[in-house]
Amino acid sequence: MNSADSQRVASALEKIGYQQTETLDAADVIVLNTCVVRQQAEEAAIGKITWLAPHKARKPDVVINVMGCMVGIKGGDKLKQIYPYVDVFSPPSEPAPLLKFLAKRDGLSDREIETVQRFVLQDDLTTILNPSDGELILPRAQLGVAVTAHVPVVYGCSHACTFCIIPFRRGVERSRPVGEIAAEVRSLTAQGVKEVTLLGQIVDRYGKDVADGPNLAQLLRVINDIEGLERIRFLTSHPSYMTDELLDTVAELPKVCEQIEVPLQAGDDDVLANMKRGYTADDYRRLVERIRQRIPHVAIATDIIVGFPGESEKQFQRTYDLLADLKLDVIHLARYSPRPGTVAERRMTDDVPEEEKLRRLKALDEMQASVLETINAKFKDQTVEVLVEENHKGKWTGRTRNNKIVFFEDEANWQGRLAQVKITETTPWSLRGVVQNAVNGFPEPIERMMVFTER
Numbered sequence: 001m002n003s004a005d006s007q008r009v010a011s012a013l014e015k016i017g018y019q020q021t022e023t024l025d026a027a028d029v030i031v032l033n034t035c036v037v038r039q040q041a042e043e044a045a046i047g048k049i050t051w052l053a054p055h056k057a058r059k060p061d062v063v064i065n066v067m068g069c070m071v072g073i074k075g076g077d078k079l080k081q082i083y084p085y086v087d088v089f090s091p092p093s094e095p096a097p098l099l100k101f102l103a104k105r106d107g108l109s110d111r112e113i114e115t116v117q118r119f120v121l122q123d124d125l126t127t128i129l130n131p132s133d134g135e136l137i138l139p140r141a142q143l144g145v146a147v148t149a150h151v152p153v154v155y156g157c158s159h160a161c162t163f164c165i166i167p168f169r170r171g172v173e174r175s176r177p178v179g180e181i182a183a184e185v186r187s188l189t190a191q192g193v194k195e196v197t198l199l200g201q202i203v204d205r206y207g208k209d210v211a212d213g214p215n216l217a218q219l220l221r222v223i224n225d226i227e228g229l230e231r232i233r234f235l236t237s238h239p240s241y242m243t244d245e246l247l248d249t250v251a252e253l254p255k256v257c258e259q260i261e262v263p264l265q266a267g268d269d270d271v272l273a274n275m276k277r278g279y280t281a282d283d284y285r286r287l288v289e290r291i292r293q294r295i296p297h298v299a300i301a302t303d304i305i306v307g308f309p310g311e312s313e314k315q316f317q318r319t320y321d322l323l324a325d326l327k328l329d330v331i332h333l334a335r336y337s338p339r340p341g342t343v344a345e346r347r348m349t350d351d352v353p354e355e356e357k358l359r360r361l362k363a364l365d366e367m368q369a370s371v372l373e374t375i376n377a378k379f380k381d382q383t384v385e386v387l388v389e390e391n392h393k394g395k396w397t398g399r400t401r402n403n404k405i406v407f408f409e410d411e412a413n414w415q416g417r418l419a420q421v422k423i424t425e426t427t428p429w430s431l432r433g434v435v436q437n438a439v440n441g442f443p444e445p446i447e448r449m450m451v452f453t454e455r
Contacts, residue, residue, distance in 0.1 A: 001199050002068060004150035005093050006033045009067070012095045016102065024055065029063045029102070034070035036165060039337030045070050049083055056085040063087045063105070065098045069169040092170045093155055147389045147398075147416045149193045153181055153219065154200035158209070159238065161265075162276045162348070163305065165339035166201050173200075175207050178214055182222050185229065194416055195231035195387055196223070203234050204241035217249040224253045230418060231387060231401065235261040236303075239287050240278045247294040257401045258295050261330075262287065263303035267319030271311050274348070281322055288326055299402035301330035304364060307357035308336045309348035316360050324367055329375060329402070331368045333361050372428035379404065379423045379431055386421045388414040396435075405430040 009031055010020060021027050030052065034045035045068075052064055067090035071079065076089025090097045156171040157164070185196050198219070200206055207213035216234065223232055232255045239262055250256045266272050269280045279287075291298055304319065323331060335357040338345040386406045388398035395407045396414045407430060408421050414435070421433040 034068035072169040148195040157201035162343035189228040198234040237262040261301040267322035268315035299329035306360040307352035376426040
């Protein structure tokens, strides 16, 4: 979500005359987009803000904007007292404060300021960019380069797990209109994007905040019909809201990828209840069975928090055993860290020692590496479809429909192309192979791509 927010802020700044720079010293405006969902992320954000203080002292005219979850939906009044050298504080997904500040600072006329304010008063940045009019969604630096893009479809969250700060920082869930989302995807596709990922803290709840509103399955059908788009993904799901209608839609629609991200968080029922997740370990097991029955060749990813308050060794072992049995394709691992203001922080004691959290995390990581080694080995000598995203150090890289990373070498320009790649080597984390042919015709010589990227 933060990646999508940053992309949109860059586009909004370009709309009022700014352009991106590669160096800090060349920047007139610095935007720091923050995340506080975990302690490490919050510490990194604080470190960056503090690090910018001497830069501001050297260049007092530079505008520093801190945005995102550190600011939250209530604004940055308290942060302003701590970091007085920061010029603007912006809530998540909201460019309005920065655009208003720059409009006034840059001496725009009353009419121009009124126009900017009319844009930024809208609830969504895509209104500022007028995607239905064909204006830029991607920052100019990404035009012709970006193959994939993130498209938020529902902001905020109303579920409020006890460990999660998101509802307090991003607000209650707000679904965007179908037409607005489709207009943005059409604009992205016109600018060269081949794959979009629809985003929501609980993406399955899309439309539930609107009376008689559309659901995610219906939205997927609309996006699937957009000409020029090759692939659609969505994340993140929740076990309690994933319906058979949605699963059948994924299986039916040709552009929707066989990839499901559905966090488990823990494999013990008491821990899940303390997290206020709303399901049991057996519920999750049955969901995985339903997903695999309905969607052939599906890849399932999950999230796990180790060391939640009160989690005993036996309770952790239940998580370990469940994951070892389910053999999922991806496990995003995190150590529990108290988030100020959450129910867990207020009412529970962070009583699992840090070294024990690290031990549990390492145990799951090692187990998952073994699982992935077996899963990925099955791709050996198979030919898979890869959407090629970029060339890195002489190797083309892209992903299969079920989100496996694939590398191959070739002299032609494959960026943004669908390629058939025969897998010759597998590791737990990626696949390597030899390109066979392009799905949409053979690509152009690589020299043309190099001229573009080295401009």
